Amino acid sequence: MTAPAIATVTGTVHPEDLGRTLMHEHLLIAYPGAESDTIRPGPSAEERFSICVDRIEEMKDLGFRSMLDPCPADLGRDVELMARVAQKTGFQIICATGLYKEAEGGAAYWKFRNAFSPSVEGMTELFVHELTEGIGSTGIRAGIIKVATGPGRMSDYERMVFEAAARASLATGAPITTHTDQGTVGDVQQRLLTELGVPANRIVIGHSCGTSDGEYHLTIARGGSYLGFDRFGLDMLHPDEERIRSLVRLLRAGAGDRVVVSHDSVWCWRGEPAPRAVLEALTETWNPGHFTLRIAPRLRAEGIAEEAIEALLVDNPRRFFAGEKLPPLS
Numbered sequence: 001m002t003a004p005a006i007a008t009v010t011g012t013v014h015p016e017d018l019g020r021t022l023m024h025e026h027l028l029i030a031y032p033g034a035e036s037d038t039i040r041p042g043p044s045a046e047e048r049f050s051i052c053v054d055r056i057e058e059m060k061d062l063g064f065r066s067m068l069d070p071c072p073a074d075l076g077r078d079v080e081l082m083a084r085v086a087q088k089t090g091f092q093i094i095c096a097t098g099l100y101k102e103a104e105g106g107a108a109y110w111k112f113r114n115a116f117s118p119s120v121e122g123m124t125e126l127f128v129h130e131l132t133e134g135i136g137s138t139g140i141r142a143g144i145i146k147v148a149t150g151p152g153r154m155s156d157y158e159r160m161v162f163e164a165a166a167r168a169s170l171a172t173g174a175p176i177t178t179h180t181d182q183g184t185v186g187d188v189q190q191r192l193l194t195e196l197g198v199p200a201n202r203i204v205i206g207h208s209c210g211t212s213d214g215e216y217h218l219t220i221a222r223g224g225s226y227l228g229f230d231r232f233g234l235d236m237l238h239p240d241e242e243r244i245r246s247l248v249r250l251l252r253a254g255a256g257d258r259v260v261v262s263h264d265s266v267w268c269w270r271g272e273p274a275p276r277a278v279l280e281a282l283t284e285t286w287n288p289g290h291f292t293l294r295i296a297p298r299l300r301a302e303g304i305a306e307e308a309i310e311a312l313l314v315d316n317p318r319r320f321f322a323g324e325k326l327p328p329l330s
Contacts, residue, residue, distance in 0.1 A: 004173060006321050007131070007141040008066075009083040009093045018092065019065030020310075021317035024177070024206060024230035024262035025288050026069055027052045027085065027093075030076025032106055034271030041271065048268040049084060055267050055288060056089040062292045066092035066317070068262075070146040070177050070206075072099050073126070074106030076270055079140045097130035098146035098165060099123065101179060102157040105148070111157060123164035124171075131172045143321075145169055147189075148179035154188055162189065166196035175320065177204040177228070183211020183238070190225050200224030201326050204260060207231055209243040217246060221255040222329050226320055229312075230262035232295050233286035240285075244295065248302050257319070258326055261291055261312045 005012040028048060043051065059067070071077040079095050086093045099105055110119045130142045145165045149158050169176055176198060180186045186205035194200050205220050206228035220227055229247050232240055250259055265286050269279065285294070296309050319326075 007143040015322040030270030094143040096146040097142035101148035127168035151181035
C-alpha cells in the first residue's frame with residue numbers, strides 16, 4: 001500500500017522523503033490583538049523573511065530537511081511567508097489548518113457565528129477546504145489539523161473545535177496535532193478524538209513534556225497516540241532536566257516509537273507580546289538547534305543509543321504521516 005502524500009507549502013512529498021524533521025516550530029505568531037499595538041508592530045515583512053531563512057539554513061546545517069509549523073488559522077498564520085521561505089531554502093514546510101484554544105485564539109468570531117448556525121459545521125467546512133483546496137486564494141494546502149485546549153479542562157468551545165477537527169480528519173484522512181497546557185488534558189483530547197472515530201495513531205498530543213507525570217505519558221502512549229516532547233528550551237514553563245528525565249523513562253519503557261520532538265520556538269512575532277529583551281534572551285536555548293546540540297548529548301550520557309535518538313527525528317515523523325499502525329504497548 002502506497003503511503004499518503006503529504007501537502008507542504010510548496011507541493012506534496014511522501015513520508016519517506018521527510019528526513020530529519022522537527023514537528024513543532026513557528027516562523028511567525030501573532031496573538032489576536034497584535035494589530036492594535038501600532039507603536040510596536042514587530043519586524044517588517046522583509047525582516048521576517050530574512051530571519052526565517054537564516055533559521056532554516058541553521059537547521060539544514062544540522063541535517064534537517066523538514067518541519068511542521070502547526071500555527072492555526074487564528075494565531076497569525078502566514079502561509080505565503082512559509083512558501084517564500086521554503087522556495088528560497090529548498091526546505092520542506094508543512095502548515096496546518098485548525099483553531100487555537102478559547103482563551104488566546106479567535107473564539108469571539110466563531111462564538112458569535114454560532115448564534116446563527118452551528119459553528120462546528122462552518123469549522124469543518126473551513127478545515128476540509130484548507131486541506132483539499134487550499135488556504136484562501138493561495139492554493140497552498142494544509143497537511144495537518146491543529147487543535148488546542150487550555151490548562152486543566154476542555155471548554156465547550158474547544159470541544160466544538162475538536163469535533164470539527166475529527167469530522168475533517170475522517171473526511172480527508174488528515175492527521176491531527178494538539179496543544180496542551182501544563183501537561184494536562186492530553187488524555188481527554190485523545191479519548192474524545194478516538195471516540196469520534198479518529199485513529200489514535202493519527203494524533204500527536206502536543207506539549208506532553210509540560211509535565212513529569214509518567215503515568216499520564218504512558219496512558220497516552222498505551223492509547224496508541226504520539227506524544228509531543230516539543231518544548232525543549234522553554235525552561236520557563238517546565239525545566240529541560242525534567243523533560244529529559246521523562247523522555248528517558250518513556251524510551252526505557254519501550255515507548256520510543258511514539259514520541260516526536262521539537263521546541264515550539266517562535267522566530268518572529270507580530271507586535272511585542274513580551275518585552276523585546278525577554279524574547280531575545282529566550283532564543284539562546286529556545287531555537288530549533290537546541291535538541292541536536294544540547295539535549296541529544298544529554299540523552300547519550302543517559303545511555304540512550306544513537307539510533308533511538310535519530311528515530312525521534314526521522315522514523316517517528318515518517319511513521320506518523322504515513323499512518324502506520326503502532327504496536328500495542330504493555
